[in-house]
Amino acid sequence: MPFSFKNFSTTLLLSTALCSPVLAQELAQEVVAEYFDELRASGMTVSPGQETVSGSTVEWRDIMIGLPEDEGSYTLEFMRAEELGGGKVSLSYPPEVKISIDPKGEKPKADVVVRTEGITHIVSGEKSARNHxxxxxxxxxxxxxxEPPFSMEMAANDVVVNQVSTGADTPHYEGSLKAANLELRYDLDDGKTKMSSTGSYDDLSATFDMDAVNEASLDELFAGSRNLSVSYQMGKMTGSTDITAPQSAMVIDTKASSADGSFSVKDGIFDLGGTAQDVAYNVQLKDIPLPPFSAQIKEATTQVKLPLKKVDAPLPARIQMGFDGLELSDTVWGMFDPTGSLPREAARLNIDLSAQIKWLVEALSAAEAKSVPVEVDSVKINDVTLSIAGAALNGSGEAKLNNATFPPMPVGEVNMDLRGGVGLLDKLVALGMVPQQQGQMIKMMSGMFTVPGGNGTDHLVSKIEMNADGSILANGQRVK
Structure with missing residues (x-):
């Protein structure tokens, strides 16, 4: 089911709007006016409804709010503010709010329901810095x-939020969030595939520091005139996904002991990273009479850095992904190595690449570009490491690209080091996983690009040089 950025940003905007400030009497009217102005600036329409004052309490009833581009609406039955003294105001609003979203076009209509239990909202501070x-x-x-039938529920329990709202022309939000537990559930049925998933995440905490961003201001975010950053940590995680598809049916259970991560767009640079500890997967095939099989990973990491702004000089980009301590259950090993001939130590993978790139068009319009939208000035293999079944591969290298030619011509070198590779290949041939003829061909091809290393008999190294004249050398011998 397509769930667009517009749907996500609308839901985020609604969540923010439903916790917006209202203060009693004169101060209440001032802040509510600021709130309504902020909604209008984001493209929403606001009909404030009826306002009544009773002692230290001010109430607004039947507030009608329309989403940007007339793509939905919702009504707040009431918003109530009671002055507590000392410049503090307690806010209250309906425990349930229903929102109708109609994005028009090919995207599906959606109904959103926001429910709150046991909520308190205290607002304090001055106009220039509202504390929530x-x-x-x-x-x-x-x-x-x-169309298609889809439902999703996300619920946080024992929530504590501290937020400071500042800014006039560009609202800014900074603060923290904690929740004892976050629950996630979704169900999808597109007529061919049925999928149900549940997840639970304990001890969630996050900090945020962001300018207000909506679809209309994405160009400012990409250009670097607006910024946002979020970081999070969480404890134990568990989840289960039940899939019934035409070719397969399975249940996948997952768990992890902890995770942390961050997401930011600062000065036009996208940066995403995360780490998960003690990740485990258990798979049960429902339509095949096989016992469950499982895998565990001691640590998994991801890091992505990508410039979004269009500038004259190239900017750094990076992608890193990997895992350490991958272990497979005996059920998995038994599928292709029933005799136990392969070493079954924990596997490790790390891929770490960086580059200098430059956008030739605005990143937001890259999909409509008639030619290559981005230019790569240089690339670097910081590290490629794979250790599995008794073999270990390591690689590094870097190259400068000549963009005057197409495809761009690289100038640089790549170095590779392989230990235990021949022995692993022989075992795979013996197990029938690699045909013997292909195994011999792989050995012959490796002889063209590798030379013996200095660490034992099963050690191969390779140095590939790419020159400005287009020639390629492998260990000093020209191959092109």
Whole structure:
């Protein structure tokens, strides 16, 4: 089911709007005016409804809010503010709010329901810096569509939010969030594939520092005039996904002991990273009479850095992904190595690449570009490491690209080091996983690009040089 950035940003905007400030009497009217102005600046329409004052309490009823581009609406039955003294105001609003989203075109209509339990919202501070202290026993957001049938619910329990709102022309939000537990559930049925998934995440905490961003201001975010950053940590995670598809049916259970990560777009640079500890997968095939098989990973890491802004000089980009301590259950090993001839030590993979790149068009319009939208100035293999079944491969290298030619001509070198590779290949041939003729061909080809290393008999090294004249050398011998 297509769930566009527009749907995501609308849901985020609604979640923010439903926790916006209202203060009692004169101060209440001032801040509500700021709130309504902020919604209008984001492209929403606001009909404030009826306002009444009773002692230290101010109430607004039947507030009608329209989403940007007339793609939906919702009504707040009431918003109520009670002055507590000392410049503090307690806010209250309906425990359930229903929103209808109609993105038009090919995207499906959606219904969103926001539910809160045991919520308190205290606002304090001056006009230039509003403080929001929110606690709730539960906050849940449920989304559903009908074509195809899809539903998703995300609920946080024992929530504590501390936020400071500043800025006039560009609202800015900074603060922290904690939740004892986050629950996630979704169900999808597109007529061919049925999928149900549940997840639970304990001890969630996050910090955020961001300018207000919506679809209309994405160009400012990409250009670097607006910034945002979020970091998070969480404890134990568990999940289960049940899939029934035309070619397979399975249940996948997952768990991890902890995870942390961050996401930011600062000065036009996208940066995403995360680490998960003690990740485990257990797979049960429902339509095949096989016992469950499992895999465990001690640590998994991901890092992506990508410039988004269009500038004259190339900017750094990077992608890193890998895992350490991968172990497979005996059920998995038994499928292709029933005799136990392969070493079964934990495997490791690390891929770490970087580059200098330059956008030739605005990144937001890259999909419509008639030619290559981005130019790569140089690339570097910081590290490629694979250790599995008794073999270990390591690689590094870098190259400068000549973009005057097409495809661009690289100038540089790549170095590779392989230990235990021949022995692993022989075992794979003996197991029938690699045909003997192909195994011999691989050995012959490796002889063209590798030379013996200095660490034992099963050690191969290779140095590939790419020159400006287009020639390629392998260990000093020309191959092109």
């Amino acid at each position: 202290d929110i606690t709730a026993s539960r906050i849940a957001v449920e989304t559903s569509t009908f």
